Amino acid sequence: MAGYFSILLVLLTVGSGLIWLIDHLVYAPKRQARLAIAQGASDTQLDDDVIAEIAPEPAIVENAKSIFPMIAAITIFRSFIFEPFQIPSGSMMPTLLDGDFILVEKYAYGIKDPVWRSKLIETGTPERGDIAVFKFPLDERIDFIKRIVGLPGDHIVYRNRQLYIKPKCDEGQSEVNGLTCGEYNKIDVDIVNRDEFKQGPMQLVRLTEHLPNVEHDILINPEVLELTDRYYQQPGTRRDEWVVPEGSYFAMGDNRNNSQDSRMWGFVPDENLVGRAVFIWLSFDFDNGPDSILPGWVPTGVRFERLGSIQ
Template identity: 50%
Template sequence: MANFYSVLLTVVTLCAGLIWLFDALVLKPKRRQRINDEEQRLQQTLDQEARERIAPQGNIAEFAQSVFPILFVILILRSFVYEPFRIPSASMMPTLKEGDFILVQKYAFSLRDPIWRHELLEIDRPERGEIAVFKYPPEPHLDFIKRVVGLPGDRIIYRNKTLYIEPACEQNANDCAPLKVIEQTNAESDAFYFNGATPLKAYNENLGATEHAILVDPTVGGRERFYFQQPGTARDEWIVPEGSYFVMGDNRDNSEDSRYWGFVPEQNLVGSAQFIWMSFEMERPASSILPSWVPSGIRWERLGGVE
């Protein structure tokens, strides 16, 4: 089932629409008849003010009539076109930072109903390197955002903080691509990133047609013992099942992703991250009297498309 806000918006919109429909089909004809009877009795045409005084529309029906078109448009846009999301953690740094507000293209992969998320129309599938929002498989009411690393049928290895990919290949094919190391080159940037007091190393990485930056914590050792263990593979190796995807965060040592809980089924996909429309600076000194959730500034330079 979709998250609470999607369900709430759908239910409220449906209720407003039903109230408006009941008023239009049942109550409005009765009000009109009452006005007609009064006009015949007085042998004159009443003005609008008199009509509303004789047969007023109920407050609830009037409110439903006012808000239903607005709610309906919001529901359609949010369910099938674009939905805003807030980045809640540092797992996708440096591409996305905590405090970024992004627009997610809901129709990038498929159209789904806003409550049960049944697929209504298949449009496309994620490409390697694309940033996707999806329902967190262990807890589907939560939305996660990660980068798509492995496609159905791919062999993925993450060993010594290096990513290896062997693309899917049809059985008995002769031109299958071999296992390839995803090279990392030092990223030239004026920005510095930290995990607490530990400085992180930034690298550039190419996944498919996408070049992006990743962060690595040099103080963090191997975590293979915590990895999701797929039967028949090594501890740091996975074969992506059909209809599923392997995702990772760009902040490699600070991301809870497919390495730890497994694959993302197609039906969990929500959409593709497209644009940062607002970015709030959340850092402030410990001496500040303001609560931590109050922004301390706007990062105008971060507004724009997402790679």
């Protein structure tokens, strides 16, 4: 849907701009010429009603001139600077909740044209720990949001609810980005609480995960089995191990037992990246119980405490 909206904005911008330009270059001078002839034949200044009768401006031109600046500004802002998104699920809990409205920095991973999404200008690449929005590799009509945990060349292991990373290192390097070269680095976690979140009747454990240079919270359900039989099987590796190809990234949801991510479907190609999530600008609470007269999509409150930068 977001992709179709981008195309619609571009078409509206180009269409209204062309109408304005063609009128300015071709038809407006002809109207001015008619007005000059009429003014020369009159002893008094022509009023607006007479001008509108002699050289009327077509309604389509008037509308194009009025909407073009606004549509162009929206298209530029949304395509190249920031784009709003709504969080539709709980796969990024506790960092992002269903009902959060976020801003995504579109220029973080390169400036791309809004229709074909080809990269126009290189501006940067994802860093480990970034929360990235990207086109779902199996269906690019859908936008996904996950945390980047694996960079190109990394070896990733997720076993017994524990993340390990063996980083790609150049010859002679002993450490890269806070990870030791040549070994699988266990990513440490600390328990925050066990009673804040639930999945049905089951309590979720909230932990702080210490990625290099980034600390963030995750959720683990200790009462369910890991669905390793559903993991993406990369040729030449074990079922719970992956080697991130060049030009791709390994992404995981913070709600580890309730996230369809790279463990299930593979890697995020660089060309699928949309931008980096940076800010929560609005957050609605949907606490409509079974006895509520309101539909489930009607918000019951605003979570002002959630507004701010995303970690």
